Amino acid sequence: MSRCTNAACPAQVYERVRHFASRGAMDIEGLGDVMAQQLTERGLVAEIADIYRLDEAALAQIPRTGKKSIESLLRNIAASKGRGLARLLYGLGIRFVGTQTAQILATDFGTIEAIADADNAQLQRSEGIGPEVAGSVVLFFKQPANREMIARLQRAGVQMTAPKRAARAGGRLEGETFVLTGTLPTLTRDEATELILAAGGKVTSSVSKKTDYVVAGDEPGSKLTKAERLGISILDEAALRRLVKA
DNA sequence: GAGCCTCGAGATCT
DNA sequence: CTCGAGGCTC
Numbered sequence: 001m002s003r004c005t006n007a008a009c010p011a012q013v014y015e016r017v018r019h020f021a022s023r024g025a026m027d028i029e030g031l032g033d034v035m036a037q038q039l040t041e042r043g044l045v046a047e048i049a050d051i052y053r054l055d056e057a058a059l060a061q062i063p064r065t066g067k068k069s070i071e072s073l074l075r076n077i078a079a080s081k082g083r084g085l086a087r088l089l090y091g092l093g094i095r096f097v098g099t100q101t102a103q104i105l106a107t108d109f110g111t112i113e114a115i116a117d118a119d120n121a122q123l124q125r126s127e128g129i130g131p132e133v134a135g136s137v138v139l140f141f142k143q144p145a146n147r148e149m150i151a152r153l154q155r156a157g158v159q160m161t162a163p164k165r166a167a168r169a170g171g172r173l174e175g176e177t178f179v180l181t182g183t184l185p186t187l188t189r190d191e192a193t194e195l196i197l198a199a200g201g202k203v204t205s206s207v208s209k210k211t212d213y214v215v216a217g218d219e220p221g222s223k224l225t226k227a228e229r230l231g232i233s234i235l236d237e238a239a240l241r242r243l244v245k246a
Numbered sequence: 247g248a249g250c251c252t253c254g255a256g257a258t259c260t
Numbered sequence: 261c262t263c264g265a266g267g268c269t270c
Contacts, residue, residue, distance in 0.1 A: 095253095096252085096253070096267080097253090098252060098253045098254075099252090099253090100251085100252055100253085101252075101253085127268095127269095128251080128252075128267090128268065128269090129268085130267060130268045130269085131267090131268095132266090132267055132268085133252095133267075133268085181261090182261095204250090204251065204252085205251075205252070206250075206251060206252090208249075208250055208251080209249090209250090210249095210250070210251095219261095221261060221262075222261095222262080
């Protein structure tokens, strides 16, 4: 696979902005595919940090964007500053760093500076980080343009810290691995994940012998079948809540 | 090397 | 959600 290396090319800027604002990353509602396209095409956003410089006058240039949408978007942009290090890291779009890896790095290192200054060997001490991923992270933070972008985000007030792992250790679900499938009655996937993480548990995406519990909701997928075959404990939402509180 | 797991893309649904 | 590719662990 080939990768375009011109960071300034419009298609690259658009992709970065779109990914940064996406649900798993900074979750900026109102800044989806279409808005990202408009902002980058019009030169209102030439790099990620420009998102935080947008104001009413700039947004008013965009067709079909009235006072209400503008107010709401600006509010959502402001709210995104507090999403925390894990989401921010994922949002930066570092190769091989998805939500899981970003989460691990965030809780292991605690601040963006610690990650940016870590060398290959230090990064590899984290679970799931091998030579390839570590190399990719080092490469990203070696680029002066990336360090500058981060500095600009920081100046804009974007928070770049995370509670360290220690703060969460000793939870009731310490050492337990969970997999979610189907739709839960009252919790979203993110909320269920957060509940488990907060109790010291771990959430992965595929069922294996190492899975301790499968949390199944309505219309579960093949993960439930696999869990039954492997004899893994199945929980519904109520049982998960009980386990967390137990 | 085997098995596990994440990433990332594409399909499905709301 | 599923699934393949490929990185990581043991």
